[in-house]
Every structure is written in structure tokens, then in C-alpha cells.
Amino acid sequence: xxxxxxxxxxxxxxxxxxxxxxxxxxxxxxxxxxxxxxxxxxxxxxxxxxxxxxxxxxxxxxxxxxxxxxxxxxxxxxxxxxxxxxxxxxxxxxxxxxxxxxxxxxxxxxxxxxxxxxxxxxxxxxxxxxxxxxxxxxxxxxxxxxxxxxxxxxx
Numbered sequence: 308x309x310x311x312x313x314x315x316x317x318x319x320x321x322x323x324x325x326x327x328x329x330x331x332x333x334x335x336x337x338x339x340x341x342x343x344x345x346x347x348x349x350x351x352x353x354x355x356x357x358x359x360x361x362x363x364x365x366x367x368x369x370x371x372x373x374x375x376x377x378x379x380x381x382x383x384x385x386x387x388x389x390x391x392x393x394x395x396x397x398x399x400x401x402x403x404x405x406x407x408x409x410x411x412x413x414x415x416x417x418x419x420x421x422x423x424x425x426x427x428x429x430x431x432x433x434x435x436x437x438x439x440x441x442x443x444x445x446x447x448x449x450x451x452x453x454x455x456x457x458x459x460x461x462x
Contacts, residue, residue: 312347312448316358319351322459323375330382330414334373341423342430345370347448353457359387362433364449370433371426374408379460383408384422392428396421 316335320328338360339347345360348369359372369387376383386392389399389407398418399407411417 315450316349316448319349319356319453320375322379322457323356324379324460327375327379327382327460330411331373331375333414334382334384334411334417337419338371338373338426341426344445345430346446349448349450351450351453351457353454355383362430362437364447366451368433368437370429377458377460380412382411384411384417385409386425386429388429388432391432392425394425399425 313332320331323331335347335358342360345362346364347358348361348364348366349358350356350366355374355376357372357374359366359369361369366387372383372385372387374383374385385401385406385408386399388405389401390403390405392407394407396418398409398421400409401407409418409422
């Protein structure tokens, strides 16, 4: 089961502070519990460790993601096509053409009910854009990239 597939992710999370690791894993479970048939795509990149849920194996079909940034101070819980979903409470940050996110410093402040509504809309948008209208893979964890050089929090 992909939710239990954590070996690579734990290795990638190791340089981050304990609270960031714990929060990232809690958020991961939060998404997996709601969308068990989606695919988790992991990108261990230069500036951040990012993992998102996609209706396919393609980044462009990602509907939500979690990013642990190089500063190690907080996480982003984001929406890859966040500019295309409603945000009536204006809780999302980001001004570009696409990505919107909230900063997660502490899980007690994470707006679960509101985020579930946004995720539902983002998922529906992703499914509508899916080429051929159907998922090829379901419930897989896929490591998409590992950068040789990375910026990570200082111990």
C-alpha cells in the first residue's frame, strides 16, 4: 500500500527538524486517507522536498502537495493549480499564474475542514483535465527526481 511506502520519503525528510518531519507525515496521512486511489509523486529537489498527489503519474495532474523548504521552519500545503480553485476565505498565498499554498507552522492551526473543500475542488479539476478521462496508475508512490545537490536546514 502506498500510504505505508515511506522508506524513501523518510530518507528525504531526515535532514529536516523533528517537528517538520512529524507535521509532514501527518499531512501526508491526511491526504492519503481522503484520496487513496491517487498517486504520490516525490521530488527531492535543490530548494525543497515536495510530494504531491496526482490523478496520473504526471506533475501537471497534481492537485495538492506538501513541501518542506530548505529553511526548515514550516511546510507549504499547496495546490498545483491553486489559481483555478475558489478560495472564499482568502487563506491561500501566492500570486503567480498557478500555485497557491498555506504555510503550516503548527497542525493545531491547520484548517482541515476548509482545506478538504479546496482539495475536493482541486481534485475535480485535475480529473477533468486528465487525458483520456481515466487514471492509468492508482495508489502508487513514485519518486520522480532526486537532486544530487540540495539546500537543507542546518542542524
